[in-house]
Amino acid sequence: MSVEHVNVGEDVALVDLIDRLIGGGVVLTGDIVLSIADVDLVYLGLRLVLAPAHVVEDSVRLSRPPRRLEE
Amino acid sequence: MVVLYAIVPADQAATTPDGLRALARGSVAALYDEREEAHSTSRQDLLDFGRVVNDISDAGPALPVRFGTVVESLDALGALLESREEEWRERLATVAGHVEIVVHAQDAAAPAPSPAAPGSGREYLMSRAAARRHSEAMHDDLTAALRAHCRETRRLQASEEIRVACLVPAGETAAFRSAVESWAGAQPGRRVTTTGPWPPYSFTEKET
Numbered sequence: 001m002s003v004e005h006v007n008v009g010e011d012v013a014l015v016d017l018i019d020r021l022i023g024g025g026v027v028l029t030g031d032i033v034l035s036i037a038d039v040d041l042v043y044l045g046l047r048l049v050l051a052p053a054h055v056v057e058d059s060v061r062l063s064r065p066p067r068r069l070e071e
Numbered sequence: 072m073v074v075l076y077a078i079v080p081a082d083q084a085a086t087t088p089d090g091l092r093a094l095a096r097g098s099v100a101a102l103y104d105e106r107e108e109a110h111s112t113s114r115q116d117l118l119d120f121g122r123v124v125n126d127i128s129d130a131g132p133a134l135p136v137r138f139g140t141v142v143e144s145l146d147a148l149g150a151l152l153e154s155r156e157e158e159w160r161e162r163l164a165t166v167a168g169h170v171e172i173v174v175h176a177q178d179a180a181a182p183a184p185s186p187a188a189p190g191s192g193r194e195y196l197m198s199r200a201a202a203r204r205h206s207e208a209m210h211d212d213l214t215a216a217l218r219a220h221c222r223e224t225r226r227l228q229a230s231e232e233i234r235v236a237c238l239v240p241a242g243e244t245a246a247f248r249s250a251v252e253s254w255a256g257a258q259p260g261r262r263v264t265t266t267g268p269w270p271p272y273s274f275t276e277k278e279t
Contacts, residue, residue, distance in 0.1 A: 013266040016173045018114075019227070020236075021121050024272030025137035026078060026159075028151060 073148055075136040076102045076123055077270075078159045083131045088123060094145060096152035099159045101136075102127060103148065128270035132167035134159060135270050162275060169222060169238045170268035174251055176213055176233040179260035181205045209233055216254040220247040225273045236273035244268060 076091060084093035084100035093100045117138055124135045142148050152159075182201045210233050214224050221237035228234070239247045248265060255263040 012175065012264055016266040017121055017269065018117060020171075020173075020269060020272035021117055021124075021135075021138040023137075023228070024236075024275070025135040026075075026140070026275045027137055028075075028140055028142070 072106060072108075073142045073145060074104045074106055075140045075142065075148070076104065076120070077127045077136055078102075078134040078152075078163070078275075079127065080132060080160075080163055083133075086130045088126045088130075091123070091127075094148055094152065096149055097156045097160075099152055099156050099163065101148055101152055102133075124270050132163045133270060134162055134166065134275045135272050158277070162277065165222065166238065166271040166274050168241055169271060169274075170241050170244065171271045171273055172221075172237050172239050172244060172247060172265055172267035173227065173269070173273075174213065174217070174233075174235045174237060175229070175264040175266075176209065176235075176255070177231070177262045178205070178209055178258075179262065180258075181209070181260075206233060210235065213254060216257075217247070217250055220250045223274055223278060225278070227273065238271060238274050239268070241268070 079093075079100055079102060081095040081098050081100045084095050084102070087093050087102055091102045091104055093102055120138050124133070127133045128135070142151065182198065182205055210226060213233060213235060217224065217235075217237055220243065221239045223238045225236045226234070227236055237247065244267075251263055251265055255261045
């Protein structure tokens with residue numbers, strides 16, 4: 001068994017907070033609601049910072065387009 | 072433009088944090104800020120928004136509004152409040168006196184999907200199905216164990232673990248965490264992390 005209670009401010013808590021700020025809360029839709037672009041990028045950036053190094057490397061590798069030999 | 076922070080009971084609008092205003096319709100009110108430009112989307116802005124929502128929740132029942140929600144005018148906001156007053160009044164009554172705690176659970180003994188390899192499609196799909204069944208069973212077992220300690224639960228997205236948001240009475244978080252520890256201790260290999268208490272971000276809508 002392993003139990004860990006994380007205080008607000010630590011990494012897992014920070015990811016949960018940001019996830020809930022962006023993915024939780026009251027959702028309003030309709031013409032009168034203006035949404036803000038690029039919110040997902042904030043989230044993605046934090047995920048990358050907090051992810052283990054090998055995961056970041058993998059995701060960077062996967063997202064990088066294949067190089068052409070002449071480049 | 073009108074930047075929204077939270078929905079609160081109308082009689083709580085008087086305790087609005089500095090810098091915010093309130094617009095009430097019937098029994099509910101929206102806490103908002105009028106700006107020329109919307110939030111920027113830096114991490115600091117996001118965390119500042121979270122801090123304000125936290126202060127609002129500390130003052131009384133509140134339904135946080137998703138970061139980045141902006142309406143074009145106060146007239147539009149008033150119409151929104153009127154159209155959803157009943158729904159928000161019910162939700163405010165549900166979350167009153169509660170906090171959100173998020174439980175992350177992993178099981179070292181869980182079957183892992185085998186890596187895809189050429190010619191092993193069936194085996195790969197079967198291993199994924201087994202992992203999914205195990206994950207569902209663990210989620211059901213966890214929520215059953217915690218049911219007595221939380222009013223509602225919501226399963227949150229997670230890739231390699233179970234993540235469950237629990238609406239816990241504010242004065243009973245220690246008992247809740249003890250129940251989490253008991254669940255983790257019931258089988259070897261279970262690893263559990265909890266975060267919070269948070270404002271009730273995951274409980275702003277009725278469970279479907």
